Amino acid sequence: MALSRIASSSHASNLLKPLSTALSIRRLISSDSTVPLTIETSLPFISHKCDAPPRAVDTSASELFSFFRDMATMRRMEIAADSLYKAKLIRGFCHLYDGQEAVAIGMEAAITKKDAIITAYRDHCTFIGRGGTLLEVFGELMGRICGGSKGKGGSMHFYRKQTNFFGGHGIVGAQIPLGCGLAFAQRYSKEENVTFTLYGDGAANQGQLFEALNMAALWDLPAILVCENNHYGMGTAEWRAAKNPAYYKRGDYVPGLKVDGMDVLAVKQACKFAKENALKNGPLILEMDTYRYHGHSMSDPGSTYRTRDEISGVRQERDPIERVRKLLLAHDIASEKELKDIEKQVRKDVDDAIAKAKECPMPDPSELFTNVYVKGLGVESFGADRKEVRATLP
């Protein structure tokens, strides 16, 4: 291992690889081991009207490794989207998630694909977490036919029905009642699944949130409302927008938990706890204390309402990927070089996806009218059995 560190050039490392494996000290844990590891979260959970889950999180080396890889993919994807936007290949609105990856990844680790997730417009990474491919993301962002919504949705409208990802919504807060509807359907069909409804600190002041919370609590719906608190609602800091910025407490009669959203293991623990709780006791609020490095969207520099020192400070101290990297190195699961290789591979994957998406065609003009209505264009008159077309209206 020591030898491989010295060899920085790829050519040299190729030469030295066989030597290094022969001479290396056998690693305590290999990166694909599923031997359980217990790691403590960096910060304790703060709870409201419930018992906080334990700080010791069960994980494994392979899980941590996958965290790193997935978060690196997401980070790279968002940075690439930034450059594509500046190159005017992505137009309109583009809300980037870099800095908040731990929330998406940690949540996925705690739940199954049968549980539903619904979020707002900062959805690129959540889509990836739910099984979306990089090609679908870049295709959709560039408005190509290979995109997740066939190019008709755009940055704010990623959906994936087969893995129960319900989007992707542009209007702040409008997804919260939808999320409660998803939970209602789960309770109606007596499925043992939960719905995670994500919203931001800006949406936390919307009336619909409290209306939906009231209904979810009234009928014991398995809805978990997750406030991704990145401390800025568009350009306004949370202390300027909310009288009570303790979002986990604002559910009042609904239990809440405040989680360090930059620690992927804490997020995983909290989501696991929330799922168990929601299935038994009804809704729960999770407040993820997280941070976004970019501005609200690509048209926002992000530095007019916060200082660059603050951004770089968070990046140095709380960055989710760095945290996992340190864990991996500390527990000897992977070497510095391997992690760098992964990042290189990720970069390559992202570049490949972008190149492929660029080659993809734009939707055909006839696609303008498809999918407005489920059957035909709504200008066909159907018989009473709704199967045969009686007349086509001019």
Place this chain on the structure above:
Amino acid sequence: MATLFQGVGAVTPFSASSSLDSNKLLLPSRKSLSISDSRGSIFVYRSDALNLKAATRLQLSPGHQKRSPSEDLLLHQSRGSFGAFGLYLHCLRIAYPWHELLLFEALREGLEEEMERDPRVCVMGEDVGHYGGSYKVTKGLAEKYGDLRVLDTPIAENSFTGMGIGAAMTGLRPIVEGMNMGFLLLAFNQISNNCGMLHYTSGGQFTIPIVIRGPGGVGRQLGAEHSQRLESYFQSIPGIQMVACSTPYNAKGLMKAAIRSENPVILFEHVLLYNLKERIPDEEYVLSLEEAEMVRPGEHITILTYSRMRYHVMQAAKTLVNKGYDPEVIDIRSLKPFDLYTIGCSVKKTHRVLIVEECMRTGGIGASLTAAITENFHDYLDAPIVCLSSQDVPTPYAGTLEEWTVVQPAQIVSAVEQLCQ
């Protein structure tokens, strides 16, 4: 001049044994005469058990409180061949079993049949469960199907409409009831952005088979906020279908069609039409959501209308027929999309169009319909399209003022006279 509709049930005794009573007035819709086409779609309108002359007299006297609204549909006198035809229909009526009910009961029947048929159908709204619905449309359903399927929601239109849409995304088929259509303005964001657009923006992944229904329109001195006509606001939303029911027969059929449709459908009912009584077939039937209804075929002029104005038009038609005109009355039923096929065929025949609606003048359904007809059938028109709509004012409380905001039969008659010159 205001026609005040009251519950027929409260008014006149209905003798069940009088199935062969010659006083019964049978009024078929021409379209329904082909039995093979629409089974049992023969309309039977009930008089007040008085003879024809008396009925006519009643109709022309304004302010008569206790009158069956179905009397406004009398036009047999002009048809001439009533006697033989009436006998024919009597025979048909015996052949096809019918039952009589009020419009809200017809809606409930349709709803119940669909809930029985498909366990995914559920209802949510204010007071729909234990209270039975503010217009009794969901009465008895909560006892039968349970509180989860007939859900009493808190007064939070935005979120329970959103909830319905979210549930629809997963495959449930909710029916969201707005206690009054005007309250759905609070849910406009959910209806426009999520309900209408999710199928498109998800590239076809999600369907939203939701039905949003509720009473709207000008009632009896309900005040400005409770007398709104939301058809005009919703009509531009891409992705939704809008239908308006006007009789118990089409209420039940449209309700069933709306529930079975994979598209989001907004079903507009009218506050004053809930107590209309009619006989509907016993057997199951579903109507088409995109078709208009030919109420009265004619030759001189096409009158397009929907919902409550249908009755004003039919009342005016009686007067017009006496004056020698032959209006063709079409209840457009489908507000989005318009059934331009039926309308077009009619325009090609009569060359004159009068639109009578309860919507506002500016940007209402009539305005869109005028534009659509002009674009498509301009060559067939002999005269400009006249659109009679409500005045562009908030509906006042005072009864006399309220009468004047809505189109009255006398105005319809004079408009037709002017058009047919």
